[in-house]
Structures are given as C-alpha cells and as structure tokens.
Amino acid sequence: MPDTTEQPAPLKDSPTDILHFEKWLAILGERQATDLHLAVGNVPMLRLDGAITPLLEEDILTAERLNTIVRHLLAEDELKILESEREVIVSQTLKKVMRFRIHVFYSRSFLSLSMRYLPAEEPNLEALGLPDLIKECRTAERGLLFITGPFDSGRTTTVRALLSAINQTRADYIVTLEKPIEYLIPSVKSVVVQRAIGRDAKDFASALTALNEEDANVIVISKLDTQETVEQALTLAASGRLIIAVGDSRHALGLIEQLRDLFPESQRSRVLSLLADSLIGIVAQLLLPRLGGGRILISEVLRGTNPVKSLIRDNKLVQLRTIMQTARAEGMVTLDQSLAQAVKSGSVALATAKEQAIDQNQFNSLVSH
Template identity: 35%
Template sequence: MNNSLGRRLSIGGGDYFTVKQNFNTFFMTTTENLTINRILNAVAERKATDVHFVVGNNPIIRINGQLTDLADEEVINPEFLESLINFFAGEDKLEILKKKKEIKFAFNWLDKARFRVYIFKQKGYYSISLKLVPQQVRSLEEIGLAKAVAGFCRSKRGLIFVSGPFNSGRSSTMSAMIDFINKNIGGRILSFEEPIEQIFINQKSMIEQREVGQDVDSFSQGLASIKDEDVDVVAVSKVDSIESLELILELAESGRLVMAMVDYDSAISCLEGLISDFPQSKKQWAQDVIADYLVSIIVQRLVPTVQGGMVLAVEILIGSSSVKSLIKEGRYGNVESIIQTSRAEGMISLDYSLAELVRTGKIAQAEAIKQAVKPQVLMASLKKQ
C-alpha cells in the first residue's frame, strides 16, 4: 500500500481533511495533539464520566451528573473536530462513518483510560461523545448490589433484564454480573456488545465477547448464530429490535441464562413494553415465556448526592411464583403491589429506594422527587417515618 495516498472525507458541508491510508498517521498539529491529550487528561483526573465535542461550543464534560464547560479550552471549530475524528478513528471506522454517518467503538488512550466513542452527525457537522469506561470491573459489592443480585447470577437458566435511562450504571451492573459468574460459577459466557467496553480475562469461565459491527453484523444475527451452540450465559448490551427480543426469549426457553440491557424506567413499564413490542399473534407466547423464565428485572438510577457524588437507587422485581402467575394473566398493576409488599423476599420499588436515600441523608428530597416513578408514593413513604 502506498502510504502517500490519501482520500477526502466530507464533514458537514464540504471536504475538510485528508486521511492517510495508513490510519496510524494523522494530519494533526502539535498544538492540536497537546489540546486533545490535555482534555482527555482532565476527564480522567477530574473523574468525569463523559465528554462532548460539538462545533461552536467549548468541550463539555459531565461530573457527578452535571455538565460543565471546559471554559479554558477554545471553542471547537470544524478543523479541530476533523483532527479529533482522525485521532480516535482508524481507516476501517472512517469507512463506516462515511457510509452510515455515525459509529460507536472503544478507544484506549495511552494506557491511561478507555473510552466508548460515539461519532454522529447533527446540524450538518459531526459531533463526538466519549464515555469513560472504568479501568477495572467494579464488583457487585462495590456497586451495592451483591446481596440482591448475586443470587440471580447463580440461576442456571432464565431472563435477567437490567433497565434504566442512559448514564444509570447499567453497563457497570452487567459487567459486574459477568465478573461474578466468571469468578464464582463458571460456564461458557457469550456477550454481544456495541462496542466492547470491559475486557474480561477467563477465570472459572470461558468468556467470548463479540462486537456488533465488527464480529457480527447485528445483535439479531449474532443471537441467531448461537442458538445451537454450547453456551451457558448470554449477555446482550442492547435489545435493538423485535427480532433480537424474540431470540433472547428463545435462548431462555432453550435453557440458557440471558442477561439483557433495556431502557425502561420501572419494572412494570419494562414488562409492558417488552410484551407490547410483539405483534398480536406472538403476544401471548412472549407473555408466557417471560412469565415462565423471568429471574429478575433490575431498574437503576444514579442520583446526585448532597455531598457532590452519585449514589445508586434501584428497583428489583423477582420472578416469584405469584409474580409469574400475574404476568401470565397480564395483571401488571398487581405485580407493582407485590414489589411494594415483598421487601422481605428481596424486592424493592424505586420510590422506596429513593425514600431510603432521603431518610439516610444521602440525597435531597427534591432530587428524590425528580427521580421518582410516582412522586406521591415516594412522599407517602417518607411520611410513614
């Protein structure tokens, strides 16, 4: 290959920069390189979770849930953004970006940090969002879920859904569950991720991580390919289609433990949403499979504390016999009542979890109300004590 050859990549309204065929060579000034490394160093040192690069704005970082401008840095112009894209993306990724106008991948920076990179187009220009990936997998104990979730991970088969909004710690919980199984139980674990964030080392388990867009074309294609494979645990970082969801249920039916990340804000909305996605001809089947194989639904929030950090609030629904019966009958409102009255069995509602955080002085009442599924339930819980 002739490394002197280049090509043009259209960013925004025109052709802005040349990318060498050897993607290790970047057209970047020393000043630009220093700026990028200074920003990434600030992200790591200030324990930010995210950084955003948008044309016309200063770089923006998120610390303890709050967005903050890096006011000392210059406003981002198209040329600097082009250098950023060159810095993060290789030749193969630039080809995908040119075709699809967006791409997600993981990026290791100087052995100091690992980022999940999302490059996308808005208002005619590309923007970049980075999420800092923890350098080490946090254990279930460290994230405060050991007592509740470790037992779910010991299940031989079934469905575990980890739900919540963006930036709620779902990826950390999924990684912690895989880590727990790897260290304590064993088996063959297959994950489908977009992109791969944490890299696992085999201990008691054999772990294979497949990246969507690189190792498989889609979640559904990857899931379909393992239906007849020797696999004990399947982890899915995104349920992106009804085809993927159907395959997840089929894998649980076939005797695998399947852990999947979804986007609902409560256990009840998760149940309703998963089943309502199916066409009428398959709704009863989906309802029956979820009822028969549900291990747990874990719903999360990361809530700002009064001391400036973040704390986990959680809702846990367990697939008990009474819960399974109600799901089969489609009586989801009654499932909510069971969550609220079954704390002795390990279930907890998100609103009760928030109320406990208020009672212990970890979060402000106003913040709890903002995060609550049903603020009136939260307030009623607070008035009881």
C-alpha cells in the same frame, strides 16, 4: 448554513490539536470525570458527579480542530460508517491505559464527539451496593435476568461486576453480544468470548441464532429491541442458559410493556407466557447525585415469584407494582420506595428524588411517613 451532505475535506493530523485533545483526556483522569463532550462553538465539557462542567480555560472548539480529532480517533472503515450513517459508536484504548466508549455524530452539520470513560478496575459486586437479586445470580444456571435503566445509570458496571464474579468462581463458557465492546474481560476460571455486533457478527439476531447450537452457559445481550431478538433470547433462556439482558426502561413495568408491545396483539399472550416461564427478575437502576458529593445507586427490584409470573402470563401488568410495594420481605422494592428511603437517610435531595419518581402521590406519601 453548511450543506449537511457535504463532507469535510481530508486533513492531516495537527500535532497541536492532538496535544490539546490528550490534555483534555488527562484532565478527565485527574478530576475523575466520567465523560468528555466536544462540540463546535463550545469549550470542552466534562461530566463530574453527574453534572456538566465546562473547561473554561480552554479555547472554543472549531470545526477544523474537531475534524482533526475525529480523523485521529477513527479507522478508515469507521470513517466510512460515519459518512454513510452520520454517526458511529466505537470503543478504544487511548494513552495506553484509558478505555473509552466513543460516539461521533453530526450536530447542526458539524461533527461532535461524546466519550464515556470505562475504568480498568473491575467493579466489586459487594462494594457497589447492588440488590441481593444480582448477587444471587452468581450461582444461577438458567433463566432471564434484566438490568435496565436510562443512559448513565450504571447498567454496564452492574453487568460487568456480575460477569466478573461468575468468571472468577465458575468454569463456564460466557458469550457477550455488544455494540460496541466496552470493557475487555479476560478469561479467568470461565472462558469469556466477546462479540462486537457489526464486526464479529452481522447483527444481534444472527448472533443469537448461532448461539442456539453453541455450548454457552451464560449469554449477555446488550440490546433487545426487535421481535426476533426477544424471541431468540426467550428460547435460549428456556433451553437452560443464563441470559443477562440490558434494557433502557426506567422501571420494571415499563420494560415488560416494551417487550410485549414489540409483538402484535395475537402473539402477546404466547410471548408473555414464555417471559414468565424464564424470568429470574428485573433490576431497574438510576445513579443520582449524593448529598455531600459523588453519586448513589437507586434500584427497583421485581423478582420472578409465582404471583409475579401469574400476573405476567395474564397480562395484568399494572398489578405488578402492588406486589412490589408489599413484598419487601421477598427482596422486592419499587423505584419510589427506594427514592423515598434515600431522601429519609439524607443521601439524596428531596427535589432530585421527586424529579425521578414514577408516582408523585405515592412518593410524597412515602416521604412523609
């Protein structure tokens, strides 16, 4: 097995290797795939409608070909990060019009590459089938909105659609903190400033600290995973800014538990109180295969109503699901309720929905009634 600390020898770009790579990008565009995956010992793989699809007509990738592609893609400073950290994430525009989020990493001592296509077309808030809570935030001036979900759940698209709506209708100062910057957002009616963590700012904590004294109306934070960044986000929300934060929990309760558990027991009551004071709501989402082709958005919605805020302050988080189950009239819904509705409407296969259910007994009951 090769030594994991050994770096590939410098290579010159092979025109043939780069031509093959550009052909795979063209195939991705033609087939409307979302991702391209390259790994040594496999043929190139696309993700179509959520499923991995091998390009069987292509040659199996060699280490030499993948090394050449990586060196073609990354700048010198990015290659240095790859050498020291063993992975790097960047965003680039390729073929002049195709933008990608690119993750280069090592697997079994060989370089691997995963690329997520970032469509240039701005998503339409109305056309995406998003919950009303997201649409209402077009006019929100203060508070904290979370958009959460696993990888490939449409979180970035939701945030981008909301920012686009604000950008086109409000004369605000919008700041995004991202790692990396995925979509480039031009200023329209608002001024949009996008800061790449690691390049434009040292880290999320220092970037958030600077925003305390900056004239920002809307702040987007792509990651909240430390005590310091959560504290700063809560402080900014309390100061009269609209904070849109991205999480990775599959459901609202899990997100609140994640934030709470970042802090020692002695501080949790204070943090939960601050969270309750500023919370607009939490939207958790999934993208699942739609029967007949394509994918469908499945959402869970928790609104920051007075009963919800009271339970959060008292750390009675397990009771939040009961409120969501019984507050459909207020625009709340659990993930299991949304999954059951998708099955009943013929949009999602029962087996697919069941795999994603939070409470299997509750889900089975909802589907059968």
